[in-house]
């Protein structure tokens with residue numbers, strides 16, 4: 001069995017402070033894991049370890065059979081917030097092309113032709129080619145998010161990590177972002193870990209759900225994890241899961257407010 005991620009009793013610390021404890025899980029090639037948990041649960045912290053950015057941990061974590069820091073080139077990370085110097089009017093194409101250049105450690109504006117061609121190909125794949133020349137800063141939040149996903153694909157990653165890709169998006173933009181992720185799953189077969197406060201829009205692409213709250217609460221298929229008693233143990237007794245036809249919905253009384 002080919003596992004992309006194997007974690008065993010993984011405890012992640014910041015200067016000795018245990019941010020999240022005792023995570024044990026495995027993710028197979030091509031699977032999508034939805035990483036769910038309240039504010040401060042440790043979701044971003046786990047993504048940073050998987051991306052090879054944060055190395056202060058105990059226990060075992062392997063990505064493609066190696067410590068994450070050794071396979072950074074095979075992993076792409078879409079952070080929760082992305083800031084651009086807004087005085088520089090970068091086009092969508094520039095932003096996507098930069099995804100490849102940063103990976104190579106080059107930061108300049110003489111973008112090689114093959115990089116431009118690849119960027120156009122990736123934009124086309126996600127249905128964004130028509131906005132290639134538009135200034136990135138003028139896009140809607142939903143368009144920006146899809147452009148950042150396109151940017152992450154530039155390096156042809158084998159593992160894609162996304163930190164709350166749907167937060168701050170309106171329902172229509174959420175559908176567009178989810179469709180983009182679904183296309184990546186179906187057509188590229190990329191393994192993905194996606195953090196979210198709201199599992200509902202993503203549930204159809206989630207092969208596995210992991211619920212954490214500074215420790216592992218549950219890991220398994222959506223049906224195994226999204227149960228009243230499990231959800232209720234973290235989000236309180238008002239939380240529920242309901243099935244409408246074949247589709248599972250998770251009603252969580254947790255209102256996620258973020259001040260950016």
Ligand SMILES: Nc1ncnc2c1ncn2[C@@H]1O[C@H](COP(=O)(O)OP(=O)(O)OP(=O)(O)O)[C@@H](O)[C@H]1O
Nearest residue numbers: 014017019020037038039040041042043044045046
């Ligand atoms: N750089 C850091 N130094 C020290 N502690 C940190 C650092 N980053 C995060 N933490 C702590 O680690 C814990 C987990 O934080 P993390 O950001 O991973 O949670 P999260 O589940 O992503 O939360 P949110 O949903 O609010 O984004 C929190 O207690 C947080 O204060």
